[in-house]
Amino acid sequence: MEFCDECGSMMKTDGDVWVCNNCGNEADRDTADEAHMTSTAAREESEVVDMSDVDDSEIGPTTTVICPECGHDRARYEMKQIRSADESETRFFTCTDCGHKWREDDH
Incomplete structure (x- = not known):
């Protein structure tokens, strides 16, 4: 992956050069440097994990929180970074x- 020196956007390859879709800046490709890059296209797809035989109590930690649907005071939780x-x-x-x-989420 290469980033534009002018605007910081991700660049794509076009023959022997990297091209920025945002500002049009071009940079020469360095095959020695690219040898260290990993392409997601080369990765194998992961298997689907069957969770049907896993007991609910084994899936993640629980905390005390009121369910807005039924009023119960326990819930499993997980935290994910979905914003910047x-x-x-x-x-x-x-x-x-x-x-x-x-x-x-915090507002």
Whole structure:
């Protein structure tokens, strides 16, 4: 992956040069440097994991939180970074009683 020196956007290859889709800047390709790059196209697809035999109590930690659907006070949770890196993580909850799913993020 190469980034534009002018605007910072990701560049794509076009023959012997890298081209920025944003500003049109071009840079010569360096095959020695590119040998260290990894292409996602070369990776194999991962297998689907069957979670049907896993007990709910074995899936993630739980916390005390009120389910907006049924009012139960326990839920499994996980945290994911879905916005930019300078924003806090989003918490995803699943009620241990009714299975309702919801999210909570800081505003």
